[in-house]
Amino acid sequence: MNTKPVTLAQFGCGYWGPNLLRNFSTVPGCAVKYLADPSAERRAFVQKSFPATQAVADWQTVLADPSVDGVVVATPAGTHFALAEAALRAGKHVFVEKPLATTVQEVDALVTEARTWQRTLMVGHTFLYNSAVRYVKNLIDRGELGEIRYIYSQRLNLGRIRSDIDALWNFAPHDISIIQYWLGDPTPSQVLRSGMAYMQDGIDDVVFLNLVYPSKVMANIHVSWLDPQKVRKMIVVGSRKMVVYDDVADDKIAIYDKGIDRRAVLGENMDYDKPQPEFAYRSGDILLPQVSFKEPLRVEAEHFVDCLRTGREPITGGAHARTVVDILERAGRGTANHI
Numbered sequence: 001m002n003t004k005p006v007t008l009a010q011f012g013c014g015y016w017g018p019n020l021l022r023n024f025s026t027v028p029g030c031a032v033k034y035l036a037d038p039s040a041e042r043r044a045f046v047q048k049s050f051p052a053t054q055a056v057a058d059w060q061t062v063l064a065d066p067s068v069d070g071v072v073v074a075t076p077a078g079t080h081f082a083l084a085e086a087a088l089r090a091g092k093h094v095f096v097e098k099p100l101a102t103t104v105q106e107v108d109a110l111v112t113e114a115r116t117w118q119r120t121l122m123v124g125h126t127f128l129y130n131s132a133v134r135y136v137k138n139l140i141d142r143g144e145l146g147e148i149r150y151i152y153s154q155r156l157n158l159g160r161i162r163s164d165i166d167a168l169w170n171f172a173p174h175d176i177s178i179i180q181y182w183l184g185d186p187t188p189s190q191v192l193r194s195g196m197a198y199m200q201d202g203i204d205d206v207v208f209l210n211l212v213y214p215s216k217v218m219a220n221i222h223v224s225w226l227d228p229q230k231v232r233k234m235i236v237v238g239s240r241k242m243v244v245y246d247d248v249a250d251d252k253i254a255i256y257d258k259g260i261d262r263r264a265v266l267g268e269n270m271d272y273d274k275p276q277p278e279f280a281y282r283s284g285d286i287l288l289p290q291v292s293f294k295e296p297l298r299v300e301a302e303h304f305v306d307c308l309r310t311g312r313e314p315i316t317g318g319a320h321a322r323t324v325v326d327i328l329e330r331a332g333r334g335t336a337n338h339i
């Protein structure tokens, strides 16, 4: 295993940043030398909780330090592009929290910069490093579920409300990234958004996003920060079996041996030539598989450091990030634009 020492710096340590800082600080052979955040309160927090990391106010001085190999960007979405571009141009490898950027044009520009400087560019689509999500991917790829018919996803909670982006851009990068990964990154033929802003003008609190793929697979994503319960649930309906993936349950995956088959009736010309179709209902066992669990953020952090060391393309590199931002962009910017 390549354990060449790696020195990182992180930009931003608000709500999510401590999770990244904790994980990147403990990857073998990896140290986070700086944390840059304009907030004095957040710098004081880092100084106290992560004494090995030096908290500084501005990120420009960090980029000027040649000992820094890579940068972790954990700032609000609207700042991702400018910070990632500056870091790549300074010759750093870059990990950016989701979404990678706010337009496909920006994603393409970052991919070009990364290629020009031969640096790793990776986005924090954390769920692709989650063993339950990978378990479902394996079921799909092995044909265990049969043909995939539709998928729906609910990512709901009361909060945490944001003012810089809406609930779709905040939560749905996860759902889109998972669905694209499960389906092998196809391009949806239709992207339909329905959302509403209740708490702040022009910022949707709840969004239903409907995707239709050329293969007839449909996906529906429901995101909201205005909901009574914390729900993180995805359901995959296949022609053979159906799966419920519940990220907040003890049994994260339940596989239902259920379905409806068209009954073949031997006729004169072909099997299904009766005018009135007949159906057979299947309702078999429910399997709750044991899925070994390792903190997805840790797996993600190790993957970034490994890609940086080896030059390997990350699973959540520019190409995957592009499909996610493309779908978000096609969905539109919400209430402000579509009413």
Ligand SMILES: NC(=O)c1ccc[n+]([C@@H]2O[C@H](COP(=O)([O-])OP(=O)(O)OC[C@H]3O[C@@H](n4cnc5c(N)ncnc54)[C@H](O)[C@@H]3O)[C@@H](O)[C@H]2O)c1
Pocket (backbone or CB within 6 Å): 011, 012, 013, 014, 015, 016, 017, 036, 037, 038, 039, 042, 059, 074, 075, 076, 077, 079, 083, 097, 098, 099, 124, 126, 170
């Ligand atoms: N993967 C996940 O599950 C997950 C969960 C939550 C948030 N996130 C992502 O993490 C990122 C940060 O979200 P958050 O909830 O922590 O936001 P936040 O607003 O709580 O924190 C952002 C921090 O960045 C700092 N900051 C702002 N501009 C900066 C700059 N130019 N340079 C350095 N620091 C700067 C702010 O002072 C603040 O401390 C977002 O991209 C969000 O989508 C990911």
